[in-house]
Amino acid sequence: MDLGCRYYATGWLTEKSDVYSFGVLVLEIVTSRPVLMIDRASSQKYHISQWVMQLMKIGDIRSIVDQKVRENFDLSSAWKAVEIAMKCLSLNSIDRPNMKEVVSELSECLALEKARKRKNADTDMRKSNPVSRNFRESEVTPFAR
Template sequence: GSLETKKRRFTYAEITKITNDFETILGEGSFGKVYHGYLDDNTEVAVKMLSPSSRQGYEQFEAEVILLRTVHHKNLTTLYGYCNEGNQIGLIYEYMANGSLEEYLSDSNADVLSWEGRLRIATEAAQGLEYLHLGCKPPRVHRDIKPANILLNDQFQARLADFGLSKTFPIEGVSHLSTGVAGTFGYLDPEYCQTFRLTEKSDVYSFGVVLLEIITSRPAIANTEEHKHISQWVDFMLAQGDIKNIVDPKLHGDIDVNSAWKAVEIAMGCVSHSSTPRPNMNRVVMELKECLAMETARKEGHRFGSGDQSGRMMTLNLTSELAPLARIR
């Protein structure tokens, strides 16, 4: 159907029917509860209902509807429609059968994502973010990039979700917005926290933290007394030249080591304290695609010409303490 029918407005009665009277709860967020449902054509959907007690809820609901009515990308969640009837406010999305990335990075999950699977999810999430920053007119900043907001469909394809905090750069040529700090502790750009200047590079920082979590399966903030940030831990491990113990031990070393170095290098570039040295998402996508190609080639048993490969590692933009470690082959 046309765009309008795809983003249609549903009545509360229709929502009740879609969710079979709100029978199955998929999850609950700051916004409210999320229910499972089916449209008339049997399309599976997730229905997010705004809880009356959610203070910022309505503004976030509006931000999300406005954004998802105007943008379309394979790595952003699809909005089928919305309900805005009195105090019954809801959003109807495509159903993501494998839940969020957060669930796959937690210790309690028995399903271990392969290294290739992790790099693929990272690349797809990066593509969604690249589209928001560079493909949208005007560009947009997500402001809440974290594993809980990266959803996985039945094929494990990644989609960015939850655009309630997103901000648009309304004027051509404006490099930053001055705005109160919003987001999630552990993923917040330290520069944005100090200056209140929001730029695309604030999302890049958050993405870097997510990438470190994908590589290590450790939380952004350690559950220890020191509450160490994941980037400090990785920094400490790198200083010892210890790539094998940075990567999630559940992978048992079944990885292309050079692609692991490169992924860590990309992530550490993204989490630079100052925004200037952080890469843009276009560069991040390009580099992650190279990581994925290395790992795919290893799996298929091809070598890129191994001599040339280790030489290339030396020319990567590795920080000084990493340079001697590029000889790991």
């Protein structure tokens, strides 16, 4: 029984149904697209996960990530976030991770992104400030008295 049918039949939400919903939310945030999308040519509706899956199959993470972000993101972090979101959307609830695993994986994504931003900030600072660049790059050690 799929998620919608199980909820409709029982009226009970479970951790695994919450995980599914959270996976949908992560895809909405990463892509900045609605859950139900419409193909303009055929007027057919399809779920965001179908669109993401097609792009994942051809390895096109740049088309999945919100275009407003452009090139300003860590590819590994983006892949990891999309992969964990897709795991959350597994049709069989037993195959979905628990929220602790989801949080752990997304924390790793955040750490990758923070590391990239720190590296970029350090590089920018070195380029714009030759005095600090020279100081950092030199071997300066204190002398004992």
